[in-house]
Amino acid sequence: MARWQPNASERLVAAALDLFAERGYENTTVIDIAERAGLTKSTFFRHFQDKREVLFGGGAMAELLAKAIAAAPVSATPLEAVAHALDEVGSEAFTAARREFTARRRAVIAANPELREREALKGLGLTASMAEALGRRGVPDLTSRVAAELGALTLKIAYERWSDTANTEEFGEVARRTLGEVQAAGASSLR
């Protein structure tokens, strides 16, 4: 009889990252991951569709960004709404407890061309999600797309900076500073 396994999802993710680092993503099976976590294959599949999903947990980030943009004050400019979304990412997803996981996840992805492609495509999905959320706030289409590109670039750079384990700042701080730099770069490229 299947029964509830406390923290099964976290244990599977931790086991997967250990195995990917030890023997490579390609040489790790779902059964290996479940065994290392002390769980069964069917428990794995209750939490993740396949091996890749351990690293790319569905559309949670795209949804988080879209919701936060929708919830930004009515008076917020497009980039202020994006900044609000980046704050939410810091408090909901990229918490201090997740920093080490994130650094290991990045190393696994960097070592595998297929995973790098998947990560790049996920990034495009985040851009599209932000642009759509800005559009629903009444921001004109092209302005939404430009603001979403600047937001996605900020998210990418801030993620790289924050997940460096030598960094002790909170994600929100890193993201705010990075957004300021991206805005300044935007202004100077428009000159």
Place this chain on the structure above:
Amino acid sequence: MARWQPNASERLVAAALDLFAERGYENTTVIDIAERAGLTKSTFFRHFQDKREVLFGGGAMAELLAKAIAAAPVSATPLEAVAHALDEVGSEAFTAARREFTARRRAVIAANPELREREALKGLGLTASMAEALGRRGVPDLTSRVAAELGALTLKIAYERWSDTANTEEFGEVARRTLGEVQAAGASSLR
């Protein structure tokens, strides 16, 4: 004995697009394409690595953009260098004779998720190529990345507009106007 086939590459591309439209990308083989073009399989492989390459001809566009950015006047701002590159794309790649091919290519890609992913990844490669070329001009890293994102967004939108077969404008004109709109949207998203 293999001998020179005039316009073999163009004939293979035209045959491939016909077949993709008729029976779908998945249901078309390299042999089908070669036969339709009146050529052999080995001629196909002298021109293209595989079936997908008929649609995504190597790194030619990334190279064209990088070269044109390098060749822009020393005094050009980052976005003026990008504008110069878009002009070159219009005179070298997206010529009037290519418009119909481009419209058909877009329809084939739109119908296939795997090809849509490939197209999206190619777009990221173009952004990286422009950012690197701007960096080699001495543009600071973040300004290069922002200008390249704005350039890539302009290229994507201008490509969609220009490849609409009802459009009779030259690519260069469409791209210049689009870049102006993207710059205005950038300025308004930075406010």
